[in-house]
Amino acid sequence: MTQDEKVKAIFHIRPLSEFVLREMELEWLDSNQTEPTEAEIEAGWIAYQAAQIAEAEAKAAQKAALLDRLGITEEEAKLLLA
Numbered sequence: 001m002t003q004d005e006k007v008k009a010i011f012h013i014r015p016l017s018e019f020v021l022r023e024m025e026l027e028w029l030d031s032n033q034t035e036p037t038e039a040e041i042e043a044g045w046i047a048y049q050a051a052q053i054a055e056a057e058a059k060a061a062q063k064a065a066l067l068d069r070l071g072i073t074e075e076e077a078k079l080l081l082a
Contacts, residue, residue, distance in 0.1 A: 005045055010036060012051070013044035 001009070007021055018030040028035035036044065067077060 009045035
């Protein structure tokens, strides 16, 4: 897991938390939330990735439904918006 991925995982499991991550070393600054364990962070990364996939799939389904309602293809929509 990269540093960026670890930050995303932590924010996914502890929204609005306060911390510093230096060279993968976590310094927990938040007095309102407990510091996550490495296992929680790893599980949070998996959950974050699953949420990103689900969000992308939902957007694709909404886009397809809109195009279907409009009766146009994706290429036609791009031409109209260009």
